[in-house]
Amino acid sequence: MAKKVLIVDDAAFMRMMIKDILTKNGYEVSAEAENGLKAVEKYKEDKPDLVIMDITMPEMDGIESVKKIKNLDPNANIIMCSAMGQQAMVIEAIQAGAKDFIVKPFQADRVIEAVKKAVG
Numbered sequence: 001m002a003k004k005v006l007i008v009d010d011a012a013f014m015r016m017m018i019k020d021i022l023t024k025n026g027y028e029v030s031a032e033a034e035n036g037l038k039a040v041e042k043y044k045e046d047k048p049d050l051v052i053m054d055i056t057m058p059e060m061d062g063i064e065s066v067k068k069i070k071n072l073d074p075n076a077n078i079i080m081c082s083a084m085g086q087q088a089m090v091i092e093a094i095q096a097g098a099k100d101f102i103v104k105p106f107q108a109d110r111v112i113e114a115v116k117k118a119v120g
Contacts, residue, residue, distance in 0.1 A: 003119050004030040006046060008039040008065070009054040009081065014104070018052055018081075021108045027115065036060030040068045043076070050119045051078045052102075052111075055089045063093050070097040077118040081106075 005027050007015045012034070019029045031046045033039040037060045039053060051069065055062040062080055069076045080093040080101040090101045100114040 002026055002028040003049040003115075004028050004046065005115075006031045006033065006039065006042055006048040006051045008033045008036065008042075008051060008057070008062070010034050010057040011054075014054065014081070017106060018111065021106065021111045022115070024108075025112050025115075036062055036065030036068075039065045040072070043069050044072060047073075049077060050115060051076065052081060052115075053078055053098075054081045055086055055093060056083075063089065063096055066093055066096040066098050079114050079118055 005022055007018050007029055009015045015032050022029055030048055031042045033042045035057045053062045066078050078098045080090060080098045081104060082090050082101055083104050099118045102111055102114050
């Protein structure tokens with residue numbers, strides 16, 4: 001069975017890019033969200049195997065969202081997406097429970113490496 005992935009990014013273009021990389025590598029994108037608030041709702045509904053989450057978003061940022069998802073499911077697999085220069089936020093996200101991070105602009109092999117590391 002394909003691993004189900006929830007993609008969270010406020011930019012539709014970024015979600016599309018990640019979705020493209022994942023589907024070409026046999027993963028199923030089961031849901032998408034454009035902010036952290038919706039990400040938590042979608043996580044409850046969808047129970048994905050993995051969440052790929054942007055750090056900076058409106059309404060609720062990625063770090064807050066990671067904390068809420070980890071409260072719901074301590075075993076949640078979450079990979080953060082960051083732009084260059086967000087190292088401090090990435091560290092905070094990892095401390096909040098994220099498993100790994102990928103940097104924008106994405107390189108397909110790095111995305112898949114992070115995904116495999118998180119969910120096999």
